[in-house]
Amino acid sequence: MRHIISILLENESGALSRVANLFSARGYNIETLCVAPTEDPSLSRMTLVTNGTPEIIEQIVKQLNKLIEVVKLVDLTEGVHIERELMLVKIRAVGELQRAEVMRLVDIFRGRIIDVTEVTYTVEITGTSEKLDGFMDAVGRDELLEVTRTGITGIARGVKALRT
Amino acid sequence: MELTGAEIVIRALKEEGVDYVFGYPGGAILHVYDAIHAQNDIQHVLVRHEQAATHAADGYARASGKPGVVLVTSGPGVTNAVTGIATAFMDSIPMVILSGQVPTKLIGNDAFQEVDSVGITRPCVKHNFLVKDVKELATTLKKAFYIATTGRPGPVLVDLPKDITAAKTVFDYPHNIKMRSYSPTLKGHTGQIRKAVKLILKAERPIVYVGGGAILGEASKEVTELTRMLGYPVTNTLMGLGAYPATDPQFVGMLGMHGTYEANMCMHDCDVMIAIGARFDDRVTGNLEKFAPYARIVHIDIDPSSIAKNVQVEVPIVGSVANVLRAMISLIREEGSQPVKKEALARWWRQIDKWRAIDSLSYEHSDTIIKPQYVMQQLYTVTEGNAIVTSDVGQHQMWAAQYYHFDLPRRWINSGGLGTMGFGLPAAMGCKLACPDLDVACVTGEGSIQMMLQELSTMLQYNTPVKIVNLNNGYLGMVRQWQEFFYEKRYAMSYMDALPDFVKLAEAYGHVGMKIEHPGDVEASLREAFAMKDRTVFLDFITDPEENVFPMIPAGGAHNEMLLAGRDAMRSTHEEGMVLV
Ligand SMILES: Cc1ncc(C[n+]2csc(CCOP(=O)(O)OP(=O)(O)O)c2C)c(N)n1
Numbered sequence: 014m015r016h017i018i019s020i021l022l023e024n025e026s027g028a029l030s031r032v033a034n035l036f037s038a039r040g041y042n043i044e045t046l047c048v049a050p051t052e053d054p055s056l057s058r059m060t061l062v063t064n065g066t067p068e069i070i071e072q073i074v075k076q077l078n079k080l081i082e083v084v085k086l087v088d089l090t091e092g093v094h095i096e097r098e099l100m101l102v103k104i105r106a107v108g109e110l111q112r113a114e115v116m117r118l119v120d121i122f123r124g125r126i127i128d129v130t131e132v133t134y135t136v137e138i139t140g141t142s143e144k145l146d147g148f149m150d151a152v153g154r155d156e157l158l159e160v161t162r163t164g165i166t167g168i169a170r171g172v173k174a175l176r177t
Numbered sequence: 178m179e180l181t182g183a184e185i186v187i188r189a190l191k192e193e194g195v196d197y198v199f200g201y202p203g204g205a206i207l208h209v210y211d212a213i214h215a216q217n218d219i220q221h222v223l224v225r226h227e228q229a230a231t232h233a234a235d236g237y238a239r240a241s242g243k244p245g246v247v248l249v250t251s252g253p254g255v256t257n258a259v260t261g262i263a264t265a266f267m268d269s270i271p272m273v274i275l276s277g278q279v280p281t282k283l284i285g286n287d288a289f290q291e292v293d294s295v296g297i298t299r300p301c302v303k304h305n306f307l308v309k310d311v312k313e314l315a316t317t318l319k320k321a322f323y324i325a326t327t328g329r330p331g332p333v334l335v336d337l338p339k340d341i342t343a344a345k346t347v348f349d350y351p352h353n354i355k356m357r358s359y360s361p362t363l364k365g366h367t368g369q370i371r372k373a374v375k376l377i378l379k380a381e382r383p384i385v386y387v388g389g390g391a392i393l394g395e396a397s398k399e400v401t402e403l404t405r406m407l408g409y410p411v412t413n414t415l416m417g418l419g420a421y422p423a424t425d426p427q428f429v430g431m432l433g434m435h436g437t438y439e440a441n442m443c444m445h446d447c448d449v450m451i452a453i454g455a456r457f458d459d460r461v462t463g464n465l466e467k468f469a470p471y472a473r474i475v476h477i478d479i480d481p482s483s484i485a486k487n488v489q490v491e492v493p494i495v496g497s498v499a500n501v502l503r504a505m506i507s508l509i510r511e512e513g514s515q516p517v518k519k520e521a522l523a524r525w526w527r528q529i530d531k532w533r534a535i536d537s538l539s540y541e542h543s544d545t546i547i548k549p550q551y552v553m554q555q556l557y558t559v560t561e562g563n564a565i566v567t568s569d570v571g572q573h574q575m576w577a578a579q580y581y582h583f584d585l586p587r588r589w590i591n592s593g594g595l596g597t598m599g600f601g602l603p604a605a606m607g608c609k610l611a612c613p614d615l616d617v618a619c620v621t622g623e624g625s626i627q628m629m630l631q632e633l634s635t636m637l638q639y640n641t642p643v644k645i646v647n648l649n650n651g652y653l654g655m656v657r658q659w660q661e662f663f664y665e666k667r668y669a670m671s672y673m674d675a676l677p678d679f680v681k682l683a684e685a686y687g688h689v690g691m692k693i694e695h696p697g698d699v700e701a702s703l704r705e706a707f708a709m710k711d712r713t714v715f716l717d718f719i720t721d722p723e724e725n726v727f728p729m730i731p732a733g734g735a736h737n738e739m740l741l742a743g744r745d746a747m748r749s750t751h752e753e754g755m756v757l758v
Contacts, residue, residue, distance in 0.1 A: 071485060
């Protein structure tokens, strides 16, 4: 099963490689990984999407907790949560017909055009991973010139917060 | 007053009560060596290879319970140390490794003797640090010792760029340290402890299964007290030997691949298993699918990730084993409770006695050729069971574990997790420095001993008299045994040709050498060697070349599928087992 694990860790050099190392050394999967400092600059927040049996996920959580730099973590998929991913995508847009069609799709998917040339549109779009996939399918994979995605970030619904 | 980084290192070591540092100098660490030169409190032991520094520090730590300290230079100094760091990591040994590094400005430039020490060691340390500011040095060293020695212990490396050991700052050593990201759970959950006690007292076919965590956690007293209170059979793992006295009638021997018949049968047939500081390693469990099919398991460990890693358990308890066991003991005492299934327990003991009667450690004696098992039995007799015994890796290691009965913790010192040949000799040196009043024996083979032989020189320099018991079978015996069983006797590269004359070799290093070829001389030679209190003696026992270690659970086998000496013909393991190591 797919799990989203959200981790608060010391914002120190090496912390990220320790996490990455753990996954490769123990043969766990990382589907996406997204990390940046938090409102407290001494802490980073990492969101990691992985999959595995309940036993493997239990081990992943325990092994992550064992890393000295990991301060706290939560498996978001255990509760109600919101997940988002940001995608920037450069799309071929040549001729009036195609340009209008892309704009229409951007509108439907609530994206934004952030750069324009005579032959391309660059679009910013956020949502669940499925939504981003859906957008790419709608535009047509052949029309995509370049795609970059941040990987999933997530947060729990309600008042509960992951903090030190 | 301001001190240099190098002086701060030495002051920090003093604050931590370090008396020995095992190391080897080189360019990047020279400032620290200069600071060592300027003082007399900490003795530096100059090994002949950095791997030996880590093994010696490791032996020192295992024998004393204090962290071992290693000092090496950058580049090859660190890479040479990696095997010993990994050895300590696998067995959860507290160790602090201080490594020199090229100056911060040169890091990343492929400078002379630069390696990414933090990167190379990351997978085999509990934690590591690169110090980038001399102001952080003291705190980092404090953290290193704190992390290495608390929770589940382990090696911690601190990488020290040369400019950091030269830079100056005020020395202010923190006496306590609190880390928001690290605080091991020490006290067990009361509810879980209650649940465990309830289950344990209702057992009909119990087994207490004790691992190295009981020794690291200083819990032998509690293990013994609880087990005696309950009257249950108890087995120790290879790492746990000595946690419960081996000569006690409740002890059923070591378990696992080369464990006793009765220990493994108890594991297989038990209805309640009390696992204490043990980690259900593959050498212990055998085939996981057939592991302890009837058992309800209580598992006590300080490391949550050890629990439910290989085997699902009914009552997990995270905490220091000594704390948790003390809580269990008081609970049982307060309630005046006792095991309830008296009749079933009596039946269980009768069954165990039947298994014991098989005498799985018996072997064929000989008047003409020295049997390695016999040497171990004589070693036990001659030292009256009081020696510290270190070992290398191979058949000799298993024979030492089987035939030397350890009644006390920290007397059996071996590389159980990584299985590092070359560990025994430098570890013995560390043990002797930690416990100068105890006899120290290093049980080894002619293969293993040649991996760290150069340390004979260090041992002369620092006067660490050790008795080296070389079970010389002319083979990489354990490899040969597997080839005999599983590769139809195709002995590929398991023969040790062109062996040196170990007697002359010992003498060349300034020690005493003895070659023993007849069973009748075994005891006398051991007595003679141990009588030479202040000499290192190399006893080269020429043993039966094709003796095998029994009992044996072939890889992929279950606890009740043991091969016994003289009973079972060598049969190949199943195909599934062949892919296991
Ligand atoms: C560094 C290292 N290399 C290889 C091995 C694999 N290995 C395990 S036991 C063994 C043979 C050891 O031979 P010896 O020291 O003569 O002991 P014996 O088994 O004959 O008692 C080998 C090669 C190991 N454990 N460690």
